[in-house]
Amino acid sequence: MSAPFVLAVPSKGRLQENAEAFFARAGLTLSKPGGARDYRGTIAGLDNVEVAYLSASEIAANLARGSVHFGVTGEDLVRESITDADKRVLLIDGLGFGYANVVVAVPQAWIDVRTMADLDDVTTGFRAQHNRRMRVATKYINLTRGFFAQHSVVDYRIVESAGATEGAPAVGTAEMIVDITTTGATLAANGLKVLDDGVLLRSQANLVASREADWSDTARETARVILDHIASRARAGKYKEVRTRFKGCNDALLAEAHSRFGVVSPFGGPTSSGMLTLHCPPAQIYALGSFLRQHGADTVSVAALDYVFDKENPLFSKLAAFLPQ
Numbered sequence: 001m002s003a004p005f006v007l008a009v010p011s012k013g014r015l016q017e018n019a020e021a022f023f024a025r026a027g028l029t030l031s032k033p034g035g036a037r038d039y040r041g042t043i044a045g046l047d048n049v050e051v052a053y054l055s056a057s058e059i060a061a062n063l064a065r066g067s068v069h070f071g072v073t074g075e076d077l078v079r080e081s082i083t084d085a086d087k088r089v090l091l092i093d094g095l096g097f098g099y100a101n102v103v104v105a106v107p108q109a110w111i112d113v114r115t116m117a118d119l120d121d122v123t124t125g126f127r128a129q130h131n132r133r134m135r136v137a138t139k140y141i142n143l144t145r146g147f148f149a150q151h152s153v154v155d156y157r158i159v160e161s162a163g164a165t166e167g168a169p170a171v172g173t174a175e176m177i178v179d180i181t182t183t184g185a186t187l188a189a190n191g192l193k194v195l196d197d198g199v200l201l202r203s204q205a206n207l208v209a210s211r212e213a214d215w216s217d218t219a220r221e222t223a224r225v226i227l228d229h230i231a232s233r234a235r236a237g238k239y240k241e242v243r244t245r246f247k248g249c250n251d252a253l254l255a256e257a258h259s260r261f262g263v264v265s266p267f268g269g270p271t272s273s274g275m276l277t278l279h280c281p282p283a284q285i286y287a288l289g290s291f292l293r294q295h296g297a298d299t300v301s302v303a304a305l306d307y308v309f310d311k312e313n314p315l316f317s318k319l320a321a322f323l324p325q
């Protein structure tokens with residue numbers, strides 16, 4: 001038996017349900033043979049895969065260490081907790097959930113402070129006046145240091161905060177914060193505002209690969225199969241299938257459909273009997289249907305696609321280029 005391929009999936013919180021639903025849509029069914037409280041799982045049909053249920057922050061740490069091959073976690077955690085992240089892990093793809101921004105927020109009462117340049121002025125003034133530095137409460141220590149340095153803000157001090165960060169200015173343990181926000185409700189409830197140029201990172205859940213993991217040939221093959229599922233689902237989601245049959249259909253018409261509606265013809269031009277199958281972006285479906293009817297089609301049918309398997313798998317190509325040879 002070769003060592004298992006380990007896929008780490010969030011065990012709780014807002015990312016958990018979305019991650020499971022994401023794999024299910026790609027045709028990968030995760031299950032916990034030991035019951036809901038088991039932290040090890042399997043994927044139906046992929047015998048050498050072990051699913052490790054961990055918290056989003058532990059997943060980032062395990063990816064850095066190479067103790068899991070793939071993991072689903074927030075880009076914020078990857079960028080914060082992994083030094084030289086781009087060398088050690090690969091963000092294979094954004095998964096379309098877990099959207100949140102890491103932001104610099106200050107009290108709304110600071111009406112003259114709108115930008116990082118304004119913040120530079122007030123932090124310098126504060127230090128000169130009070131002989132101490134302004135405090136920033138955050139758990140994003142590395143992201144904060146990098147971003148403040150980019151904006152040449154130097155007169156500040158970080159106060160590490162593990163939770164309830166938005167409350168820090170009101171209770172007097174910091175003057176401002178760097179934290180994650182989605183709706184902005186927590187910031188507003190705490191009388192804070194985001195600086196106009198104060199977004200450090202636009203984050204979402206990502207499928208991430210670890211460079212340090214044990215990439216045996218079997219592990220690479222398993223990765224290819226997993227990414228094949230995901231890529232075929234992603235490709236299917238970008239298009240609807242359009243079918244029609246009519247006489248006047250020719251290459252010129254196809255070329256026009258391609259340039260006007262972003263249509264692709266995966267199976268080539270019309271068959272000898274004039275049947276034509278196209279893939280069309282959902283937003284252009286009605287326009288394409290009208291165009292085809294104007295050119296002689298009587299009927300145009302449109303159907304959703306579940307999977308589109310292509311010879312090329314862009315996700316696996318990206319991974320193969322990243323892993324050691």
Ligand SMILES: Nc1ncnc2c1ncn2[C@@H]1O[C@H](COP(=O)(O)OP(=O)(O)OP(=O)(O)O)[C@@H](O)[C@H]1O
Nearest residue numbers: 012013014055056057074076098099100180181182
């Ligand atoms: N509104 C949001 N607030 C916080 N995190 C969010 C939000 N939306 C998406 N996320 C993502 O979820 C991640 C946090 O997930 P969660 O709180 O479930 O796990 P965790 O931080 O590892 O757990 P714990 O806080 O118990 O250590 C964030 O790092 C971010 O990537």
Ligand SMILES: O=P(O)(O)OC[C@H]1O[C@H](OP(=O)(O)OP(=O)(O)O)[C@H](O)[C@@H]1O
Nearest residue numbers: 163164166180181182183184185186187
């Ligand atoms: O902009 P909003 O939509 O208001 O969301 C942002 C808040 O949500 C998260 O806290 P959560 O309640 O998940 O607790 P946690 O800090 O323990 O993760 C995050 O830490 C923010 O405080």
Ligand SMILES: [Mg+2]
Nearest residue numbers: 013014056057
């Ligand atoms: Mg959390």
